[in-house]
Amino acid sequence: MRRTRPLLALLLTLVTFAASAPAAVAFSENGSHGWSTGELTLLSGPGAAYDFVGNIEADVAIKVLRCQRLWCLVDQGSNRGWTSKDRIAFGRTSTDWPGGINPDYASGGPGTVCLFEGTHYTGASICAGPGRVFQDLALLNLDNRFSSVQVTGNVSAAACRDRFFQSYCERIIESQPVLDEYLHNALSSLRVY
Structure with a gap:
């Protein structure tokens, strides 16, 4: 019985820490710089079936935390959620970079x-x-x-x-x-x- 008390206290401490941790790290300085090219609808997951969690205005600097094929998880101020990748620009401004690379550059060498x-x-x-x-x-x-x-x-x-x-x-x-x-x-x- 005495051995379970320290284990229970440790478990309670870990649960308390885990419950408070997301609030402290909810909005990160990490991620790629990006821009909203139009108003962004933020969802709780990467797809239209997920719940609405907020909006980000057009032409606003954002942090892109990660992307899947068609969706990206973004941060801006107190807003975080998944949005369509086609409404994000990754350049210095919201209009100057189409994203990706040109695969047809001529090969050089040596x-x-x-x-x-x-x-x-x-x-x-x-x-x-x-x-x-x-x-x-x-x-x-x-x-x-x-x-x-x-x-x-x-x-x-x-x-x-x-x-x-x-x-x-x-x-x-x-x-x-x-x-x-x-x-x-x-x-x-x-x-x-």
Whole structure:
């Protein structure tokens, strides 16, 4: 009987902590930068069958926490919910970026694209030549780790903030001692041309 009391007290503490934790972390600073291109209807899950949980006005900066094929979980102020992916833009403004990458860039070579963990080409690095594709750098434990990129030779790259070439993407044609603010320590997929 005496052994169950400490176990019961520990269990009660864990339940109390778990119940209070979601309120503390409900709205995150993490996620990809995005914009609402029209008024967003927020739902409790990724599909029209889920319950309505709120709205976000058009042309507002949002955080995109994760996406499925047609739906994204977004944050804005005190609003969080799933919305249709086709009403989200991932560029610097709500109208300047269609998203994804152009798969038809001409292949180059010879040359390499090297990503560095530190700015100004310092720290650990990974290099790749034309034709190399990293759809999800998290699979290599390299997600969101790079701060600079060095391009040597006749190559270029498509670099995207999220895996599978989603969200904000940029075509890199020359070395950058410090990656763009949307990719700095936020790069998740890369294709070298």
